[in-house]
């Protein structure tokens with residue numbers, strides 16, 4: 001019992017733990033756009049939790065669906081068995097995805113979704129007798145979670161360096177489609193961008209296209225700091241993947257379920273990938289869930305004529321967990337009833353106007369936005385990269401009553417899709433005040 005107030009046992013992820021223990025930031029309750037600390041201080045949530053609470057916090061409909069399900073069916077295995085809610089949920093997700101993306105495999109997080117997508121790409125080619133296609137190409141500064149597959153195709157150095165050697169066949173990365181000299185302070189998607197996709201031609205020439213299984217990209221790079229895809233980039237990438245017989249995977253863990261004003265980024269950009277990953281917004285963050293949506297042409301390759309033969313040796317104890325399915329069904333119906341994807345589209349220009357007005361504020365190197373997401377990139381303090389970002393997060397909590405997400409020296413704003421103009425003004429005003437006082 002002595003340990004009740006001991007903050008040492010819980011090892012927080014992606015956190016400087018010693019400093020956290022010296023001034024903990026505890027979030028005890030949440031409602032709408034706000035968290036509340038243990039003393040009931042109200043804190044504006046500027047990043048939908050971690051890009052997941054798209055319908056805002058404390059939604060009764062979701063809480064009730066989870067409670068009812070917990071009382072009815074706490075658990076059911078989905079290896080060789082199933083429960084009734086998994087099927088309508090898979091259909092509802094497939095209905096939101098582009099035509100052809102018809103089959104849904106459930107896991108419990110975005111990381112597992114990414115590793116599932118990568119494994120599926122290799123297994124698909126093995127099934128087709130093309131096992132020589134094993135390379136999995138990600139992108140510099142890409143984030144695909146923390147599994148070995150995800151960090152291997154991912155391109156964020158700190159997430160990779162301590163863990164090598166990584167998965168064979170993943171060493172090459174395409175460039176991030178960004179060039180500060182021409183793209184800084186762009187509103188929305190920059191022009192052009194074909195040349196960044198064309199780097200795939202170089203890798204196809206170097207290794208032989210027949211060795212490449214898949215390319216995985218975030219439609220917009222989220223964790224690296226909101227880099228919108230240039231206007232011609234994703235279409236060009238799709239065309240090159242088609243030319244070389246390579247699968248295109250969109251990691252829509254952040255972009256799925258409304259962040260870009262559409263159900264998926266694939267819809268906004270008019271590009272149909274072969275596999276889509278999702279997580280986060282599927283349950284509004286209320287219960288862990290992730291998954292992949294697979295094109296029918298891939299799924300078909302896994303069919304087996306033998307009644308007893310398992311077609312894919314993959315899955316998790318909690319794949320399609322009943323509580324997650326109940327939460328997801330309630331979440332999807334909330335998104336629809338409240339027209340939240342369209343609302344995100346409407347609010348895009350409000351957020352864009354607000355954040356771009358920070359141009360010229362102290363330390364600001366670049367400002368980027370797309371959909372209901374924006375980043376303010378700060379110049380790193382000399383000799384202390386990440387310190388300005390960390391201080392911004394800390395002061396936002398201490399002085400501005402805001403929960404702010406930073407990655408390195410970049411501030412990310414990605415409010416829930418229910419955000420109002422006043423709340424956007426408040427978050428940007430708070431950031432401005434912090435920057436004006438920051439060393």
Ligand SMILES: Cc1ncc(COP(=O)(O)O)c(C=O)c1O
Pocket residue numbers: 108109110111112114143144145146218222223251252253254279280290
């Ligand atoms: C694009 C992308 N992929 C994968 C992940 C990993 O998801 P999770 O943290 O649920 O494992 C994230 C998380 O931020 C993400 O942004």
